[in-house]
Amino acid sequence: NKCYGNGEFPAIKWNEADVILSLDGDFLGESDNKVENVRLFAENRDVNEKRFNRLYSVEGNLSLTGSNADCRFKLRPDLQYPFVMSLINELQKNRIITLPINTSDYSLSDFAKKEKLDFKLLGKLVEDLSKNKAKSIIYAGEHLTENVQIAVNLLNNLLGNSTLYQSDSVNVSVLPLSTNDELKQLTNNLAAGNVGVVIHLNSNPVYTIPEDLGYKDAIENAGTVVTLTDIESETSAISNFVLPVNQTLEAWGDAKIRTGFYSLQQPVIAPLYDTREEGAILLTWIEQDNEAYTENLFHQYLKKNWEENIYPNLNSNSGYKKFWYQALHDGVVYSDDKIDIPNTINMSIVSQLNGAPEVSGF
Template identity: 25%
Template sequence: MTKRFTRRQFVTIAGASTTGAVVFAACNIPEEEFVVQSPSSLPEDLVRSADTWYATTLASEGGDSVLVRVNEGRAKKVAGNPDFPINRGKQNVRAEYILQSMYHPDRIATPMARRTRGAPLRPISWDAAEAQLKAWVAESGDRTTIVTNPMRGHAAWVVGNFARNAGGKHMAFDPLDQTNLYAAIKRVFGQDRLPEFDIENAHTILSIGADWLGTWVSPTRFSVKYGEFRQGEGRTRGTLFHAESRMSITAAAADRWLPVRPGTEGELALGIAHEIIEKKLVPQARIAAFEAGVPKAVLDARTLANVARTTGVSADRIHEVAEALAKHGPSLVFGGGSAGAHTNGTNNLSAIYALNILLGSVGVKGGVWFNPPSPFAGVPAASSGAPFIEWERELARWRAGSVGTVIIRDANLVYGLPRSTDPAGALANVEHVVAFATVLDETTELADLILPENTALEDWGTDIPEPGPGYPAVALQQPVVGPAYTRDGTAKLSDARGFADTLLKVSGGAAGGATMRDVVNSAAGGLYGKGSGSVKAPSASLFMQGLLARGGWWDVSARQSTSAPALRAVVKDAAADFSQTEPAVEGETLHLLPFASQSLGDGRHAAEPWAQATPDPLTSAVWTTWAEVSRETAKKLDVRQGDRIMVRSQLGEIEALVYIHPAAAPDTISIPVGQGHTRMGRYAQGRGSNVLAILVDKKDAETGALAWAATRVKVWKAGGARKIPMFEGGAEEARAVEPGFPILTVRDGESAEDAKHRFEAGHKVLH
């Protein structure tokens, strides 16, 4: 029988369940309703119809902790862990998909290998597969490359150890490269980790480019903070300004959306700084600290008129934002996403984050707080993909035959890299390609050896949330279910094993331990030795039980000290450079804005039908690829909603369905990432188009990161139409209900609240 406990009751019961020896500290986290303590041992052959809840982490983008409801040995439901300081009982929609990943009908059933390159795959045993992997790595030595998704925690530590022991390298792949974000944080604040943004205690926030309520970095955590920012107890409602070229979820939630021209986000930040300094809205000491990092000539040129002309944001709006940030603090400024995805992306983000120095927002309530290093020596606490320029160099090594073995895990290079890099052709020149996966994708199918991998519900591990809460925090991952079986119960759905566990076994324990369970137990012992934090116990074994029940460990008392750094030339004069379109191709020239799908992410969730069927929050579209264009652009193209259009860059073309968006800028076209798979199971294959494939290989001038928002395209009507599958009828213009009686109309750059006040001021409202 499922019960509900408050945290206070839970602490009492949990302590009693371990003979009263384990103490759980509340750690100043708001008290919420706690569902049920997670048992520390797995149920075996559970036949009673009773719910059991387990705390674990799914190694998601932000490092959230979740509770998984298990009934009769099957995972049934995922909910946020109310006790964990990162997500406080909330969960991202993408967390739900793990259930379908676990029981997916297209899961790879068994290890498979090819006798020769190009030969058909045939099933082999795990013993044979591990022996083959071990032999190939030994043969290749320093000619070994391991490619994974961006990883944190002890799994990343094991992968790094394995690569170093072999003499090879580990590279992480992120299709929507965030190298520039980490580079800007390092340049402005001198920090290797992303800082804590004290959103809930800020009064005025300016965010630029980062859709932080949608898909950016840690949306679950940010959404919880946003709720406090808007209507937290004992505070006035905060004000949010958001600048972005596309109307995103965050833009829709803002008090003021500033539709800035692509690539000019840094100009906007400097224009705001210029206005604050010129009007002397902050103390001279802060002005001097800011000017130490920005050349005088650069700042002097960013007058209101110049910046308004460059960015497309009016001078009045820029002045309004500058005054609000300076006068109505505490104020917080942060950015990312498309703002950093240009050839001047690092410079843009550096200018944005440097505003916090000018506003005195570093190390204060409602501002920026630094995060401590990893609580485990040598264990990664930050996760960023390698910059695009490094991928170009690595793929050149593959093409030259300089790499003997490539091991790939959760990194779909063939799908996610621009066509100019030809990753499939590069892999063809690698002697041995090994892939760990749950479902075959475009890259996995090219492998010589394919190994079925556990889902996050079947593995041991740790995760270090990114960004952290300003103090040490660790999420614990534990297996919550046994292997999944086919519908008739006669065979395992997948004879999968853990990726890190396989590396540990192949290395003979040299990568960090015999199993990941041993690695996690050892890590827990290290936390136990600290003698502080959210769990206290008289023995290491009881401490481990406490960690499993709580979902992790954190130590509020070890908050990182934070003070404003001295700026040293962090911003320079750098304009964005965009790709060219083909003059011979007829059509409208538009700026392409790819954006991460709220449901599919960067495409990794496309195999799950729940992800395909989750409506986009703004358009409500599902199961397809659409292109958001303005009414003005639609008229030029002579298209209506649902018409087929072709979108062509220098590297190729894709097809999309027109979605006429009233908030789209006339010179842009926005297309979600995630569809267009040629392989990835029955629910993803042959559906929609892959916008990543036509991105031009422009790079940031300083870091070499992919400038994924720097592509210009030609767009034309393709002929034919198809109704876009969506839950709503589309974005229609407001029309008069009765002749002469106007309905509220929101103008470009205007919030709904502004429109309401304007309407009430100009019309007599009947009550």
């Protein structure tokens, strides 16, 4: 958002990248578009056609992306920022890029020596990035800090790698994830006893929220804790009420993670046990009427939402009933979404990267 003026994150043309540098980002294993990413990545690894990209991975824990890398460097997540800045310094020294930024506090050779990284291989990385302008991509894991993301955006822009951004497709988040500040605020409100009811929807925050936020202790001050889940967890263990919900193969659903299409999910089997669909439970609560619940409540809601909010915008030539069954058959419905991806990066953001390296220990 700070770099381009909006939060739209374009999809990447992995199949056109000859050099890929992944910074603690598992785009082949954990990304929302991992199936597509794997296919695109593999397209440029064709021995018969003598096309073979080169993948560098810099990560703390071994990932699927790291295990497929041609060169893998082991590095803690908190050291990713000084690593990127050292890389920028090396590229500036070689006059590959020019940034109005002071990188004199960073040295790739010193960094490699201190963190026991192979400087010869790092030199090959610098060479590959230099020789493959507009044909390489640097990818940072979503969990890395804002400064790392900004530095990576600047690097991709200066190396001409923004040509590998898909101009007709961006990632979509229907409901943005909570920020760290929002999680802190929630934990503080819980600790102060200001929250009467907490509902966990198929999530396990006692395990997934960082322990230093104190969520597990704070939630003890909530009046009532309800967990909707299809499996026992650390969160369900401390809940007042645990409501078993349908497993994914027993549930209806839909999704939109990218512009250009919607996808549908239909159950493979009927519920095996005494469970209910998450959406049906929420709809019953909204109606405030226990009698409103039926086994196909969420299914009917889903169909109605598609008929009223999605189908009219698709310019389909068939009637809704035929359209619906065709959508279920295909699993995917294509849409003509209008998107606006800025091509110019805000270079004033460089000022945020000035200063001495800041590294916090683990």
